[in-house]
């Protein structure tokens with residue numbers, strides 16, 4: 451499609467947008483009485499209007515039923531989390547029994563490492579990308595030290611090539627081959643938080659499995675953003691947070707995926723708690739742990755119902771809209787944003803560069819040559835909510851659920867003024 455950087459063209463794209471109606475389902479903050487242009491759905495998704503009523507439903511049950519709310523009411527609490535598994539399984543390409551919701555992301559990665567990082571004398575190395583999200587780095591390093599090993603001997607990072615802003619799949623595959631029988635685990639971010647690159651998860655998983663390693667993915671920036679087929683790709687495990695593209699609210703609960711082939715194993719190493727033991731016998735309060743037959747076996751505690759309520763509300767919208775339609779709009783609106791950026795770049799004489807490769811979701815990371823924080827501050831002051839990453843990058847994520855083509859056009863106009871103005 452031949453794009454145009456005009457108001458009329460952006461309006462036409464909005465009129466043709468079958469997902470356009472969902473914008474109304476979300477609450478936009480305002481700056482100077484105008485709804486913001488929201489580019490930070492990759493950090494914290496907007497609040498779905500439905501979320502409040504789901505939380506209120508729990509509050510009402512608590513008021514009216516108190517402890518009885520665990521087993522009575524419209525959505526009893528003791529198995530509240532189970533309602534999230536089926537819709538989430540669709541989002542990540544899993545069987546329902548392979549998905550559970552619990553804790554938060556870094557906590558879940560630690561718990562899954564207990565099961566899937568079992569270093570031996572011969573096989574102990576971990577492969578990840580250089581400059582992985584810091585929490586993942588701390589998690590890996592502390593796990594390695596916990597096993598009495600030195601991170602320097604264990605963690606191997608795949609580097610980007612000099613002068614390039616992205617990872618090459620072949621470089622990942624070569625590292626896997628090189629480490630071979632010493633490789634215990636591949637654990638990477640499916641979509642990189644900094645440059646927005648989508649790694650070839652299918653190919654990397656296959657290569658890791660071929661040398662006998664476990665393969666896991668941190669899907670914080672992937673879930674609700676890119677097409678995932680965790681079961682078919684034969685991924686061992688994955689975890690993600692829900693507050694970015696899943697729009698479930700700040701710091702909210704994390705999802706996990708554990709491949710079916712690892713379920714129902716009594717002897718798998720795992721940290722256990724009472725919500726992982728069989729429902730049928732849980733309240734007999736026996737000392738023996740009998741694992742649930744699904745990924746809930748990794749659950750420790752009774753579910754944080756007030757947190758799960760807005761997540762469930764958000765999943766209703768995902769069920770309705772469907773990932774294929776979201777991905778179709780994502781590609782179009784991201785391409786339109788890129789086109790607008792390039793148009794403004796031409797008009798303002800090469801002031802920035804998009805460092806996100808073509809394998810991408812909806813995030814474009816823009817390297818600002820020479821403008822830096824001043825331009826970022828100008829955007830924020832003028833109602834464009836984006837974020838800043840050191841040393842000189844802004845990330846723009848036009849989440850297809852609620853961003854419009856008009857937003858992209860308006861952003862272009864504000865950006866142009868910002869580049870030309872000398873002040874915030």
Ligand SMILES: Cc1ncc(COP(=O)(O)O)c(C=O)c1O
Pocket residue numbers: 554555556557583585586639643668670671691701
């Ligand atoms: C890629 C990635 N991994 C891990 C985390 C940490 O998540 P949490 O604070 O929920 O543990 C984040 C948070 O933004 C992230 O983007």
